[in-house]
Amino acid sequence: MKAGILDIRASNCLDSMESSSPPDKKSRDFNNDLESTDTDVAYRAWLLKYPSALASFDQITNPAKGKRIALFLDYDGTLSPIVDNPDCAFMSNDMRAAVKNVAEFFPTAIISGRSRDKVYEFVWLTELNYAGSHGMDIMGPVRQSFDDHSNCIRSTDNQGKEVNLFQPASEFLPMIDEVFNSLVNNTKDIRGAKVENNKFCVSVHYRNVDEKDWTVVAQRVHDVIRNYPCLRLTHGRKVLEVRPVINWDKGKAVTFLLESLGLSNCEDVLPIYVGDDQTDEDAFKVLREGNCGYGILVSSVPKESNAFFSLKDPQEVMEFLKSLVVWKKTSTL
Numbered sequence: 001m002k003a004g005i006l007d008i009r010a011s012n013c014l015d016s017m018e019s020s021s022p023p024d025k026k027s028r029d030f031n032n033d034l035e036s037t038d039t040d041v042a043y044r045a046w047l048l049k050y051p052s053a054l055a056s057f058d059q060i061t062n063p064a065k066g067k068r069i070a071l072f073l074d075y076d077g078t079l080s081p082i083v084d085n086p087d088c089a090f091m092s093n094d095m096r097a098a099v100k101n102v103a104e105f106f107p108t109a110i111i112s113g114r115s116r117d118k119v120y121e122f123v124w125l126t127e128l129n130y131a132g133s134h135g136m137d138i139m140g141p142v143r144q145s146f147d148d149h150s151n152c153i154r155s156t157d158n159q160g161k162e163v164n165l166f167q168p169a170s171e172f173l174p175m176i177d178e179v180f181n182s183l184v185n186n187t188k189d190i191r192g193a194k195v196e197n198n199k200f201c202v203s204v205h206y207r208n209v210d211e212k213d214w215t216v217v218a219q220r221v222h223d224v225i226r227n228y229p230c231l232r233l234t235h236g237r238k239v240l241e242v243r244p245v246i247n248w249d250k251g252k253a254v255t256f257l258l259e260s261l262g263l264s265n266c267e268d269v270l271p272i273y274v275g276d277d278q279t280d281e282d283a284f285k286v287l288r289e290g291n292c293g294y295g296i297l298v299s300s301v302p303k304e305s306n307a308f309f310s311l312k313d314p315q316e317v318m319e320f321l322k323s324l325v326v327w328k329k330t331s332t333l
């Protein structure tokens with residue numbers, strides 16, 4: 001392909017990069033007060049469709065009476081604010097304390113696009129279950145019934161406790177490493193581009209790339225993955241995610257974790273999933289279509305979603321987690 005000409009796949013990719021990257025609220029407010037007012041009106045209208053999980057707290061907890069709540073949390077943009085450098089997406093101590101408290105009362109898992117090790121380094125709480133690589137790397141309690149499950153092996157966690165490790169994309173590991181190296185090589189001259197190895201998937205960040213160069217990022221990524229028909233591309237928040245084409249996502253991970261934790265009976269369990277990203281939609285969809293539990297979308301801008309409720313930002317997520325603890329402590333059922 002001639003330099004400077006964007007192929008169709010990369011061009012479609014660029015459209016998605018633009019549409020999935022609305023200007024941040026701060027710059028909009030700064031640039032245009034009027035537009036900001038319009039935005040607030042649009043956000044309030046959107047809240048009618050996706051009510052605040054704080055304002056609608058009773059609507060969430062009433063159906064949970066007599067049931068166990070199982071909590072699933074995304075990491076970036078949900079427990080930690082979005083920052084320019086992905087290596088510095090630390091969660092606050094207050095948020096850590098809130099997650100620790102909530103996990104004392106409700107079985108809690110974190111499901112992240114990051115590698116499982118990386119997300120554990122950020123969260124550093126042993127009382128949770130972790131799924132990394134968009135659910136393609138799940139560490140859960142030992143279940144005898146999973147012994148025959150393909151891709152499920154026995155392992156030990158950081159405390160030496162025996163656990164089940166489920167890695168449905170394990171055969172892709174060498175390919176992902178190879179692609180990671182190619183992507184690093186192919187994007188190293190693009191100022192601000194950053195490639196992150198998430199073990200079973202690779203993230204190509206363009207948050208710090210000048211918008212006029214997004215085309216180049218899209219093209220270079222497509223140039224690499226066109227050689228790998230077993231890999232596909234998905235979009236996140238100013239990030240392109242390269243991952244295996246296997247039929248597995250965060251929604252499947254929620255179902256798997258509910259089974260692993262012995263919580264798959266909807267009569268007794270109310271799963272709640274909190275997330276901010278496109279990849280969290282798979283989990284919202286599983287809960288919506290199964291008529292079992294609620295998705296809560298974290299967003300400060302209107303977005304179509306399969307979630308039922310919304311929260312504006314990680315600060316509101318923390319308030320929601322604290323409210324769950326208060327509710328549980330004062331609840332008589």
Ligand SMILES: O=P(O)(O)OC[C@H]1O[C@H](O[C@H]2O[C@H](CO)[C@@H](O)[C@H](O)[C@H]2O)[C@H](O)[C@@H](O)[C@@H]1O
Pocket residue numbers: 074075076077081082083084085086087089111112113114196198203205207236237238239241277279
């Ligand atoms: O599933 P998640 O836990 O939400 O992970 C999704 C991706 O999150 C990270 O990238 C995002 O957050 C970064 C830090 O705030 C930000 O710089 C980046 O622009 C966002 O896309 C992470 O770095 C990716 O690997 C994850 O796939």
